[in-house]
Amino acid sequence: MNLQESLAALDRYQRKTIAYRHALDMIYYDGVTVAPEGSAANRGESMSILSEELYALTTSPQVKDLLDSLWEQRNALDEAHFRMVFLLRKSQAEMEKIPVDEYVAYQKLVNESEAVWHRAKQENDFASLVPYLDRIVHAQRRFAGYVKPGMDPYDYCLDNYEEGLRRDACDAFFTMLRAELVPQIHKVCASSHKPDTSLLHIHAPIEKQRLLSDALMNVLGMDLRHCALGETEHPFTTGFTKYDARITTHYYEDNFSSSMFSVVHECGHALYDMGVRDEFAYTCLGSGVSMAVHESQSRFFENIIGRSRAFISHMAPKLRELFPELAHASNEALYGAFNESHPSFIRTEADELTYCLHIMVRYELEKALFDGRISAADLPREWNRLYREYLEIDVPDDRQGVLQDSHWFGGLFGYFPSYALGSAYGAQLLKKMEETTDVFGQVALGNLAPVRDWFQEHIWQYGQLYAPKALMEQAFGGPFDPSLYVDYLTRKYTDLYAL
């Protein structure tokens, strides 16, 4: 094959893998949105077969030869094809090093474990998950040994979600953050200035909340020809390609802000995926580059934009129209309520100021598990101890503690730091954006085009073309500076709580 033929074969191979991923993600998406409950085993059967087919394709000698031959000719490749071959060889090498039977057994294990978690959470039954978690951690440590024999296994986990991230950088980031945030949190708790949070717990019929979702997607500028909203238990976003993104939410009649900010958060993810360049759509570059960069977008829209005074003022008339109980709530009262801050049990409901402490608890526990300092059975005790230490609260039960998130039970170790990193990236992106854009002036008018345009230019279009660190430094115009995140939070909460 000459270079042109090899590139055509590369294109076919990538389209094929994307078709398989489309099938797998589609069956998953269906499963958590509209599928009947008793179809789970059937879905597991199909997904496991299709995963094996994809595995066989990815690790086939033909594909390996193709990628090797392209790598040998890498000097003749353009930037995008160079990166594609680099990324595809990396994931192929990782897959190849894990024995297929262990890979398949692991997939089965996490599928079962996730299913057990759903029941265990309802029944506050952590004990039934202990054998699963122990086996998951054990398998991941073994995989790390296969793929990156010289690397610390937890660093391998971090690197899976954030290319290049290591625990020393994480440690430094979290240590600084904790030192700066804890005094702020103490001040907020001590403040006599308290928002009226009863506004958040009015009765909000689901039909009205669906209209609110429509209004939010409209203001955010979602292209509804390529993005649909579904309903699920635990909101998430998936994209088959940039041309077909799916966001999800969950409506609670007594807590409309839960879905409101979920929708804004998931729109951030979808905007990123949908903003990638057309020519990357059916390639491995065609989606967001890492979890932290993804969260930098979703949490930017959710918090920096969505929980801003400007955005809430713009949405307030719609809220008052949809929910008559809010008829007399002022813009400021809504702004205060949506940003109420206090140490709490549930990460996904935490305010911006306390959020990262929830992440730190998980980060410390993940390291301890991977270092073998604790085992799965110790998690509830250690979880509760760290919530006391970091957030100064006593976790009443595991449902509101170690069982709240699905991540670990689905094998996602090393993922949590992305949320905190992404949040911090957001503050630095805001600062940079404000150098050229009147962000909140436009948001107050309901015009998010300047924000979208800025992200489109600096982040979204690139997909996975650049490694996450390089992409962010290019967008920041310099190195990552987490003190900007502390500044942002300090400014916001000093104002909110009249500190």
Add this chain to the structure above:
Amino acid sequence: MNLQESLAALDRYQRKTIAYRHALDMIYYDGVTVAPEGSAANRGESMSILSEELYALTTSPQVKDLLDSLWEQRNALDEAHFRMVFLLRKSQAEMEKIPVDEYVAYQKLVNESEAVWHRAKQENDFASLVPYLDRIVHAQRRFAGYVKPGMDPYDYCLDNYEEGLRRDACDAFFTMLRAELVPQIHKVCASSHKPDTSLLHIHAPIEKQRLLSDALMNVLGMDLRHCALGETEHPFTTGFTKYDARITTHYYEDNFSSSMFSVVHECGHALYDMGVRDEFAYTCLGSGVSMAVHESQSRFFENIIGRSRAFISHMAPKLRELFPELAHASNEALYGAFNESHPSFIRTEADELTYCLHIMVRYELEKALFDGRISAADLPREWNRLYREYLEIDVPDDRQGVLQDSHWFGGLFGYFPSYALGSAYGAQLLKKMEETTDVFGQVALGNLAPVRDWFQEHIWQYGQLYAPKALMEQAFGGPFDPSLYVDYLTRKYTDLYAL
């Protein structure tokens, strides 16, 4: 491989094909229910790649060798495995004989054609479909030549949907039916007894219609752990396996009976698929055996049960509760309205008495197309001529004429006769069932268990184990007798219209 190993390989092969079909049907189902509009091209790309993968699997030398070796040992196979090997070899032989490039080009052609149909129907633009239809008919005639060189091409089409069905049997069936039904239709038209159909066109909010769907599925005894209802433009049923069936409906606020009888119809399809034996679930025997047998179930539930006096009396209180405008409608008034009969333009809205004439028009046109007596461009003229001849009405435009159904534009030639045959099978099944079961006495009480049990015992459990003709003759306890269908219709409409 010894026999046991071959059977294990056969099981793996069938599970694999079912996983691919799951993926393809899932992506299709998503596309016509919740997917964003602009995702069609993306979906087409993935489906075409996955279809090619499935084609490659089905026609692979390994699978061919496996099936051939099992066929050589067929005397050692049990009834089910014998039938599996027979059916799989048949479809493999058909696939093999069609050159892969023609197969792929044809898939692309019908995908495009279906998309053009959606727009063309809206715009009453038959002309844009002529080149597609000509090519589809041409391709199918060519495929018939490849696969069954000695067979009449239209017989090949019929056989695709109803193993063993030939045009001589169809001709005899339709000739008898037309001779018997047309005088009945004349009598109904002349009757002074007219139901009050304004009951059908009250304002029925979609939320209320959704509750009606729930009530209907409940009475029909649908197992909602394994069946979900979605919303779409043109209702249909799909089943990934017996453990995951999906029915769909479309709500019209000014015509609640449209969705009401769609739901009952699609439940009939789903009950059949869900009733197959567990051990057939992941095999080629795991769904209904033919389109006519499938329609015999769906149209049985829709018409023989759903439009019966007994069923309507049972549902009437629910209808009056949901739709206050029906508060004073008597059971008899509802029964009359739901069974109003008159020659009309749209097949899917036709009453039981005139329904088969719609099918005959399509059947005559399909034969003429495949015999080369007319070409696609002649269809609107010939359609309108036959509607005048058979139903004595003048079709006002192609939207209410030749463009109304998607079948031809998706390549489904030879499918329509199944609806009429299935309807006629239903009457004979009812007669047999009534020998041992007080069908309508139980239906009036809302108890459909005896009907389900009868079908479960005589039809559903078998899936594709027996050829359709054998299955039906076994259920009938003798040969097919379409005069029972004429008797059923005569009895019903003589009573309804006091003939």
